[in-house]
Amino acid sequence: MRRIVCPVAAIALAAMGFAANSITQEKYTATERRHWAFRPRTQPQPPGFTTPAGKAWTSNPVDAFVLARLQKEELPHAPPASRQTLIRRAYYDLTGLPPTPAEVAAFAADKRPDAYEKLIDRLLASPRYGERWGQHWLDLVRFAETDGFEYDTHRPDAWRYRDYVIASFNADKPFDQFVREQLAGDEMDPANHEYIVASGFNRLAALRKNAGNQEVASSRNEVLTEMTNIVGSALLGVTLGCARCHDHKFDPLRQKDYYRMQAFFAPVHENDFVTATPSEKLAWEAKNKELDTEISHLRQAMKGLKGEERGRMMQRIRDTEVLKPGPLPGLYGVKDDMEKRSPIHVLARGDYQSKGDAVGMRTLGVLLPDGSPELDPATAKPRMELAAWITSPENPLTARVLVNRLWAYHFGRGIVATPNDFGRMGARPSNPELLDWLANRLVEGGWKLKPLHKAIMMSNAYRQASTSPASALGMEKDPGNEYLWKFSRRRLTAEEVRDSMLSASGRLNLKAGGPSIMVPVDEELTKLLYKPAQWQVDQDPNQQHRRSIYLIYKRNLRLPIMEAFDAPDMLISCPRREQSTHAPQALELMNGPFANDTARAFAARLDREAKTPEAQVALAYRLTAGRAPSPRELKLGLEFLKANPMSEFALAILNLNAFLYVD
């Protein structure tokens, strides 16, 4: 079996004869090394089929793997989805938005054999693609624009990282490059603004700050813990965090492995790279001075107050403090500071006060030959070493983890059903040959995602209908659709629900990028903030109608519609959105101010753009479900409109399963 060693590091170490105390004694057993995810990738060839039906279905190698697995389970594949179903599926999948009625009609009418391929190419080239797939990445790295904890301080420049992610996806930046920039952009080129923004990846976690006696060592430990754990979950797909307190109970990840990984981050510190011009600096200072004066006046006024009055004055002071400008405009990144490098020890039970052996930098032992030494502590640019190991074509985890995520987002379920856990407690791959074939293709294709999306979406497996003549058998043998005997229907994500409602109403503002927007929320919700004045609404309605990815990610205030529809809390890495169903979702979509406001705009559009009730019902369906209403649906709609207002009809449409699910 081949092992992975950073070439640079290996040479340096060999030259120095560097050896840590007992490291040569550390061993991983053959059984530990044998776990499928730690083995090198195989070179599977697509299975061949001899029957005409088999041949016809498997011209795409992806389908050959899928069909072989289905046949093994004695399950038939489903017939192809209709063209209007397919275009809606592809639009949501690649852009998070519905196709327009005109686009659906044109695609349904386009009988050219390459019509679908052209559609996929067009969608992959759309700037909306990065907004949809960037969101997946933001979920994984728990991106937010505030600190969390009690102050939940805003990070006014954090949006630049969001834009960086979107732009990277749109440009189809090779994934190895994308990872290098985020882990070590500042080491690659400390003058490159894009790289510094990318390096902000290392400080996306929630950050505890408090007044009074500072527990410097404990806070530093929390920061280093976050930097280390996210590499495990988001990049390597192993539960590295479990090894922080003790050797991993199930996987061959020793506690020392954990702290050796952490050692790569030992010199990392915040870098608020100021880009403000001199005049911006002056304005910033003036504003600060003005508010400081006001605050000192209020403090003066508080001196004589007691009890509740004093409490109210404290509140006023706090509200004024919030108005102070944040840091100067700049870039939110990190840098190495070798002078302030944190000594890294194995910590008993993860407790920063219980220091065990000091350890240095080394990647995961189970993927190295036994006794592999640590890196020279003087190694310059340590995170570049780490990134080189993670993105090495031979790393058995990185490419598999990534293609599995891609598959999971397309099909609703990964080939490995636990995208952040490829360890022994995670799921086994349902189709290991397919996983390796895709991973090989990714690496051989220069780590580009768009060709892989295309290969997957061009497959017959992806183009299946979401129900099958053999559904009875399928539901009995494989109710979770692990083997893809049909396409799995899915509910829209929180962002898709909101964006699609805006789209149906004609209000959606597709402006891309820039500082994040705060939209109006019920006053009772801002009251739940420790500092309600932090919520500064953008009064421009057009801004309020931007895509959800451009709304602020505030850790202590999620929009009700986001929370109800399972948007993650951005406190921990989220590899897979839930699709829960519960009454508050119905209440939000029936009674919520956003839903009713949007329904009124939708109703006005129906009135404006369609003249007869028949045409209005039809347009409503085309704008939301991507299809014409059935005769029964049309009849029900017309009956309702005779006695009820259009705004209620529009609201009902936005509450339908036909709208909220993608087939």
Place this chain on the structure above:
Amino acid sequence: MSEHIRWCRSRREFLTDAFCGMGSLAFTQMLFEERARAATANANPLAPRPPHFAAKAKSVIFLFMAGGPSHLETFDPKPLLNKLNGQTRPKEFGEVKYQFVANNARILGTKRTFKRYGKSGIEVSDLFPHQAGIVDDLAIIRSCHGDMVVHSAAQYQLFSGRIIPGFPSMGSWAVYGLGSESNSLPAYVVSPDPDGALEGGQPMYMHGFLPAVFQPTMLRAGKKPILNLDLPPGVELDTRRNTVELIRKLNEANLKATVEAEDDEFRARMNAYDLAFRMQTEAPEVFDISRESQETLELYGVGKEPTDDYGRRCLLARRLVEKGVRFVTVVHGGGPGNLQWDAHEDIEENHIRMAAQSDQPAAALIQDLKRRGMLDSTLVIWGGEFGRSPEAQGGKGRDHHNYGFTMWMAGGGIKGGQVVGATDDIGLKAVDKPYHFRDIHTTILNQLGLNQDALSFMHQGRKERLTEVHGSVIKEIV
């Protein structure tokens, strides 16, 4: 910080996920029962489920004294404190770390006086004349301790067992374990203080990585306590009934799967609309406390200051539990520190004011539950995220203090009229039978009939549970 969820979509996945890694034979029976429970949970995550073993309590009410009430001024008399007033702490008590004051700060005596009450003769300070009257129902735990001395992290630990946000709160765990007994009310309710939010913010009450169905319903001040429960302005109930009817018919028209099971999600969503509409029409009744007798209103101090607000919310907690709500947190204190129990500046001024607002309502809740025969099945907990320092801050205040402080439990099978554990002679550290937050959590689960190990949720290869490290049931009181 740990990683996120994998929530299972199929029953089979649920069964595999929820139990891998649990090898012990002793668990076999529990495992079997848990599987039966899980199967129910999969069909409807809020369906009521039997506990792991016979439960004492059906519901929990947590009277959360936000900001950290002083144990030294309430339930933990320390005569030595007054003798040492103005001196630095004698060496034999050891060292601790505070948020603000240093280790050489001066000891602050208390102005409160303590007397013995009830048959049990437990000492309670003059701050709490009402709670003194029900002391025979209370199990007072004087030896509580936590790991964090700052609000947000301590609040996270109190609610979720972790010092970082992102983990499910005890209310979410309780509902995850037992489902809901009500089909027209939310199962887990938080009633925040109208004065404002706390340092831990929303995340401390939340469901973390559990599915959104286990999230709390945050009540709001005023006449519309549940978000989106009221019709939007200008919409009549009859019209809206037609709209809901239209939604149902159009959704039915859209059912098209070849086999019924394929449309389960569609049906679940249709049912969610039915429940939502039922909540809308039935829930407002439970919030209307004018239906209570004048005597009851007076018992809670409703209609007079300074007890009106907390009295109303405690009374509402009883009404919710009566209707089958599983877990209610009633927060006392919010906004800036001085509107919480966070008495950095002046312990006297702050605690006299805070006690006057909440003492009577807290005692009334116990009395009211008891006379209605509900106390046996309702576990009531009182306490904050920490206590306060024996040393003075700025002369008259007390700093945060997590090394030893008091909480109490009552009802739900708890043996009242007793004191458990003790702090040292100046109330610095829990020295006799120290109980950590995880032991409080274990005891709460125990009273609900839930086993701390079996109540778990698998994510990222790790069996997550409320008590990260195994806790102990406080055996003296159960």
